[in-house]
Amino acid sequence: MKQQHIELNLGSTTTTKQTSMLGLYAMNGGEGHLSYAQNSSYQRGVLDVAKPLLEEEIAAKLDHFNPNFRIADFGCSTGHNSFPAIEIITEAIEKKFETLRPEFQVFFNDQVMNDFNTLFHSLPQRKRNLYAAGVAGPFHGRLFPKASLDFAYSSCALNWLSQVPEAVADHTSPAWNKGRVHYTGAKHQVFEAYSNHYANDINSFLQARAEELVTGGLMALLVPADPAPRCSHGSATSFTTPTEIDLLGSCLVDMANKGIVSEERVDSFNFPLYFTIPEELKGIIERNMSFKIERMEIVNNIWGKGRLCSAKARAAYLRAVFEGMLINQFGREVMDQLFDRYTNKLAASPHFLDPHNEKSIIIFLLLKRN
């Protein structure tokens, strides 16, 4: 890569509330043993299974060319999975327009608190005509000028909400999620608050990207999802990411019962994540009307799952993702204990350690800007 510069764009629709949440959203930075870089083989597995689909779709559906081809990755984290994705995309574009030799400008987007230093520090050195830039800010709002992007990409990021739905943390609301930290196993009002919030967030994401992408521009999305509504696969012998989050929540409840963390802190904490189902996501995209669905496919991330077959590895995978926001709510001093408890619970329920019991799915989407 030839040139690096950082642009700071906080997004046009950032609200005070969202801003106050930004610090909670970054993955563990750096390259240490608890970092996202060292504990994201599951997310890397998502890219591995999607690679042939990305290559096929770019070859078949990309009919827009720009000699200065601009690509953005929304929710890139520290880049270790983003760089290989960009490599797949740029190589497929070069193959498609063999004689035209485009130059690429690649924008790496993530929240302001993301560790962009590690991202730029670990950018691979390559000969290709590729220029990298960082764009910090929430992707639910506008981050780029009108019609300035040729290709958009996002992997394992659109399950993040812009914030926790207000009603689930409001003790006067029927959706107050007392004693739980997510919607799994919670009352239906909690689930509905999450699912409504998700629909609004995805709609905002699509609206922003529709303005930023050129007509005919493509957007490839890899969206973590559930195979059935309300995680009905979280049975005694199978599990999904939401049921893992629920198990982590049960450790917090245990710690509150023992007086290690305050009950009030557990009651006011909820994970800002939602795992859609394919029909729901399809409906949101169709109602938005800015994009044509060129391909929608369910991919099973068996490679990534296979890499997480010890309780320790599974716990480190969630810790790298959630530790920042958990420290913010409960303090750094209880993190080892929380994740030790979680590791022990995983180890005591061996079905969590067999990758075949994991029923989470990834939705591959190739959208074309109308």
Ligand SMILES: C[S@@+](CC[C@H](N)C(=O)[O-])C[C@H]1O[C@@H](n2cnc3c(N)ncnc32)[C@H](O)[C@@H]1O
């Ligand atoms: C699980 S990581 C995925 C990183 C990378 N795409 C991969 O596949 O490994 C999700 C990333 O999305 C980012 N993210 C979540 N919500 C975001 C938002 N509203 N705006 C920008 N980035 C966001 C997080 O900070 C995090 O780095």
